[in-house]
Amino acid sequence: MANSSANRTYNDAIDALNSLQTPFAIIEARRKAGIRPDATSVQEIRGYLHRIGYTPSDLDRLNIIHVAGTKGKGSTCAFVDSILRRYSRSKNAPRKVGLFTSPHLIAVRERIRIDSRPISEELFAKYFFEVWDRLETSDAAKELVEVGTKPIYARYLTLMSYHVFLNEGVDAAVYETGIGGEYDATNVVERPVASGISTLGIDHVYVLGGTVDKIAWHKGGIMKRGSPAFTVEQVPEAAGVLRARAEEKGVELRVVGVDGRLEGVKVRPNAVFQKKNASLAVALAEAALKKLDGGFELDPKGPLPKEFVEGLEQVVWRGRCEVKEEEGVSWHVDGAHTVDSLKMAARWFVEECDGKKGPKVLIFNQQGRSEAVDFLDGLCNTVKKGDPAGNGFEHVIFCTNVTYAETGYKRDFVNHQYNPKDIEKMTQQKIFAERWSALDPDANVMVIHSIEEAINKARGLSETVQDGEKVQALVTGSLHLVGGALGILEKADAL
Ligand SMILES: Nc1ncnc2c1ncn2[C@@H]1O[C@H](COP(=O)(O)OP(=O)(O)OP(=O)(O)O)[C@@H](O)[C@H]1O
Ligand SMILES: [Mg+2]
Numbered sequence: 001m002a003n004s005s006a007n008r009t010y011n012d013a014i015d016a017l018n019s020l021q022t023p024f025a026i027i028e029a030r031r032k033a034g035i036r037p038d039a040t041s042v043q044e045i046r047g048y049l050h051r052i053g054y055t056p057s058d059l060d061r062l063n064i065i066h067v068a069g070t071k072g073k074g075s076t077c078a079f080v081d082s083i084l085r086r087y088s089r090s091k092n093a094p095r096k097v098g099l100f101t102s103p104h105l106i107a108v109r110e111r112i113r114i115d116s117r118p119i120s121e122e123l124f125a126k127y128f129f130e131v132w133d134r135l136e137t138s139d140a141a142k143e144l145v146e147v148g149t150k151p152i153y154a155r156y157l158t159l160m161s162y163h164v165f166l167n168e169g170v171d172a173a174v175y176e177t178g179i180g181g182e183y184d185a186t187n188v189v190e191r192p193v194a195s196g197i198s199t200l201g202i203d204h205v206y207v208l209g210g211t212v213d214k215i216a217w218h219k220g221g222i223m224k225r226g227s228p229a230f231t232v233e234q235v236p237e238a239a240g241v242l243r244a245r246a247e248e249k250g251v252e253l254r255v256v257g258v259d260g261r262l263e264g265v266k267v268r269p270n271a272v273f274q275k276k277n278a279s280l281a282v283a284l285a286e287a288a289l290k291k292l293d294g295g296f297e298l299d300p301k302g303p304l305p306k307e308f309v310e311g312l313e314q315v316v317w318r319g320r321c322e323v324k325e326e327e328g329v330s331w332h333v334d335g336a337h338t339v340d341s342l343k344m345a346a347r348w349f350v351e352e353c354d355g356k357k358g359p360k361v362l363i364f365n366q367q368g369r370s371e372a373v374d375f376l377d378g379l380c381n382t383v384k385k386g387d388p389a390g391n392g393f394e395h396v397i398f399c400t401n402v403t404y405a406e407t408g409y410k411r412d413f414v415n416h417q418y419n420p421k422d423i424e425k426m427t428q429q430k431i432f433a434e435r436w437s438a439l440d441p442d443a444n445v446m447v448i449h450s451i452e453e454a455i456n457k458a459r460g461l462s463e464t465v466q467d468g469e470k471v472q473a474l475v476t477g478s479l480h481l482v483g484g485a486l487g488i489l490e491k492a493d494a495l
């Protein structure tokens with residue numbers, strides 16, 4: 001446990017933060033006992049907020065744009081942030097934009113951004129330990145949370161983000177929910193300037209339930225009376241639940257179709273799912289600016305103002321549909337990790353490979369979720385179907401999320417929530433390999449320990465290709481894998 005007075009660096013903060021992860025054994029025990037997050041988790045954050053010196057109404061100063069959804073939350077948030085940031089530059093409203101997202105790709109501090117940049121290591125350490133100390137010394141709100149305790153990892157970062165943004169004078173903050181909505185720590189906000197619900201599908205089944213209507217109930221929990229709410233077109237079961245939730249709360253929920261004003265706007269990748277995210281972002285940014293820049297309104301017939309166009313076209317959201325070229329290998333990197341989003345990723349990869357020559361190589365992992373083996377079918381078939389000659393991946397590598405062959409995890413990726421024995425024995429990876437061999441007996445399937453070794457393997461394969469060919473590699477299945485891979489490919493902190 002970090003000593004509150006002695007350790008003050010960024011690395012110390014990350015070590016202390018890692019100590020707040022729920023260990024694997026406890027997660028397992030809870031799972032067996034059927035314990036799931038409930039209303040007490042938001043009450044707990046409310047208690048901690050008081051303990052560090054704020055009330056939920058202080059959060060009104062942040063003018064929060066709150067986003068939930070199964071897929072596209074982060075991308076939507078990044079779009080909103082990028083639009084507001086450009087608007088702020090030309091109109092000076094909002095003055096400072098905060099962005100809170102999860103999980104992180106390269107470093108923990110990228111979850112808390114100001115004016116689109118991750119806060120510095122120094123600032124992170126300063127605010128991290130200020131929260132830490134207040135939690136240790138104050139006994140405020142003892143009726144809500146036990147004195148001397150601290151929130152778990154993700155909740156701590158949520159709590160800390162409020163402290164950072166309020167102190168730094170942020171006046172518009174975009175918040176991505178962690179898991180679900182109703183019981184997510186970010187749902188402590190009472191008066192967001194707008195709520196947005198991106199595409200719903202199946203994920204986090206254990207916590208949220210295994211059907212899309214149950215999941216929609218949770219995500220719909222971020223809508224608040226008095227705040228405008230927006231969503232994209234959803235499958236019927238989800239749409240019905242969202243409508244009912246809106247009604248119950250007295251909220252007018254607007255369903256945003258693909259915005260016609262995006263015609264000619266270069267949204268990347270050029271795919272329907274991303275246009276849905278962008279359309280939702282336009283509606284959210286408009287709602288926020290109505291409040292922040294009195295009287296602001298978009299022309300419904302278009303065109304979009306230049307701040308919106310530039311915001312959408314120039315957004316940086318790393319690890320999603322990224323292509324990196326190096327000698328011998330074209331790296332396609334995408335952090336998809338649900339059945340639906342992996343199909344999107346596969347489709348995108350096939351389109352990118354169109355006209356290019358060379359063997360297709362997959363590097364895949366997903367740690368700690370046994371259902372992930374069912375992600376593989378869609379990935380395998382989508383790539384085969386999309387290839388003119390029906391060729392799937394020639395080489396398929398399953399690795400763990402351990403970054404380096406020699407030194408193990410980067411500190412920002414230490415994860416106590418997985419079973420360490422499974423990682424050591426590569427249990428999950430072997431299950432993946434078996435499934436893939438059944439799906440595609442022609443593929444050369446490998447199980448490799450670290451991300452670094454997996455990357456080197458793919459690089460090695462480039463020596464076997466013919467002139468004019470390049471290895472076409474897809475790295476996907478987990479944001480941790482993708483973040484680790486980008487770190488290695490770029491040799492430095494890719495932030
Ligand atoms: N609207 C969407 N529908 C389906 N897939 C999507 C959508 N938006 C993004 N994706 C896919 O999901 C991946 C993750 O996107 P993003 O980071 O926006 O999602 P997220 O909701 O923040 O996910 P998480 O926080 O669970 O990682 C993208 O790389 C892309 O492949
Ligand atoms: Mg998720």
Ligand SMILES: [Mg+2]
Nearest residue numbers: 073074102103
């Ligand atoms: Mg996300």
